[in-house]
Amino acid sequence: MSAPSAPLALSVRGLVKRYADVTAVDGLDLEVRAGECFGLLGPNGAGKTTTIEICEGLTAADAGEVTVLGRRWDRHPRELRERLGICLQDTQLSDKLTVEETLTLFASFYDVARPVDDVIAMVSLGEKRASRVVGLSGGQKQRLAVACAMVGEPELLFLDEPTTGLDPQSRRQLWELVERFKSTGRTVVLTTHYMEEAEVLCDRVAIVDHGKVIALGTPRELVASLDAEHVVDFTLAHDAEVALDLLQALPGVRSARRTAGLYELAVGAVHEALPGLLALLAARGVELAELKTHSPTLEDVFVGLTGRALRDE
């Protein structure tokens, strides 16, 4: 993790991007320090991809200032492309080329490129070196896409939803890849809607909703901001309801929230809060359908801030 005083790899101020009928980015500010892994966490449509593509020089902003590695896109576009590694959301590489041919092509674009053999070994595609892209699995394709982003020895790597749609094993392989890149002291900016991914990979996370940053900090700080050691979730049988202020008044309960039929209580200690909750429900004659407890996550932070779930699942 980098010190707060490290130079900025990316600075975004007052960024605005409007499309015909929607404001995708609405005055967003970001500061990413050199050497850190920074995550933009938010639901689909929050403006993460638009933001990252403006930072990548692929989309023009309507307002705001973007400085990448101390440079601006309007002044040093070629130098920036040379120093950045980019993995777009959902790019399909040419099916008819092999892994090696694809990487050799991408390597040819950079003044300074990593040897293709190294990159193939780094993303564990050695056995697939001579295979055509069309025959790769989803995880292998994604590792190749990340390899294409890394072949130019980037100082700053942008990954837009790098693990969306991958199976858990492929996702973990990709995380290891990002961890290794990070360990060389270089900067990573990624977007994700998987809070687990943000918790595992990111030094700091910005939670984005409706084109704005609504919370910023380390995953630990964000979770701590919930002021809860545990979260108790429960649902009631027969669509019964219970008033939130009654729940909030229970001993040991710090906050209560209801999303659809799901009640969530932020609590200090489960054993302090639970007897009161059960007594309240019994007194009101309502029955529990389900009750679970878990440690708070970024998902709880997001729900706490927006009242909505991060992903519709």
Added chain:
Amino acid sequence: MSEHGSARVRKSRRLVERPLAQLTLVRMREFFREPEAIFWTFGFPLLLAGGLAIAFRNKPAEAVPVAVVSGAAGSERVIAALKADSGLVVDVLGDSAAAASLRMGKVALLVEPRGDSVRYRFDSDRAEARSARMIADVALQRAAGRVDPVAVSESRVTEAGSRYIDFFLPGLLGMNLMGASVWSIAFSVVTARSKRLLKRLSATPMRRGQYLASFILSRLVFLAIEVGVILGIGTWMLGVPVRGSLVAVLAITLLAALAFSGIGLLISSRARTVEAVSGLANFVLFPMWIFSGVFFASTRFPDVVQPLIKALPLTATNDALRAVMLQGATLGSQALNLAILTAWLVVTFVAALRLFQWR
């Protein structure tokens, strides 16, 4: 992060590791790994030219089979006279074998020498038999000293250069140059755009002009193959003449391929789906198949539209190719057609570069 500010040093690289070489290699790999593309670009004109070669092959004037009955007086003289005529195939058979051959239709005419005279036996209902009788009779009479009072000379209309195949082959070459250039570029670019590969490439330091240039370079490689196949079959198998210089023919095909590549880039500069670009390509190409004199002379259309037809790049290509191949024209005499192609090349490239969308 001290490297932030430091200048990166360009490493020296082999030619094949340079971006333009890599991009061109990718074009060729993508093409040669698509069996259907190979067929439509090379196989189809090959088949078409092969079919034409069969239809327009130089048939020798077919010789008519006749039989001479052996053993009779004067048969040696008759056999010698008939064999001297290239229009006849002469069999010498015994009496009964000869009669059987005639009955079976293996020979069209039986010649029976009888000393100073001969007797013809044939089926007068068969045209072939009647011409066999006439050819054999002329041969025998001339051998015996007959002199024809009217002098005749012949001019065969199968002379190379004026047959339909001679007209068609340059048109086929032009049509193939157009189709191959436009389709290969359109499919390649639009597929890459629809897969967001163009956007990914535009996020690298790749020089955008080099991406477009790689299409031109790979076209030149394919051009050599296409022109080689069509011209090779045309000249060796079909006897289509190249009366002007071969260099002039190659120069015209080169300029035409570049102009059509420009059209290909222009129509694929914005389209997002293969369906959209297919429609656009057909819209652009179809009028030229009709008006540009591929299958029949473009001069059949009314005079009013002739200036428009002449301005089409395929008309310019076909007219220039025909003039050089069939009439032996020089490249200089085709300056107008070459200027038309150059204008198409410049206008379409400039427009394509301005309109091209990378995402």
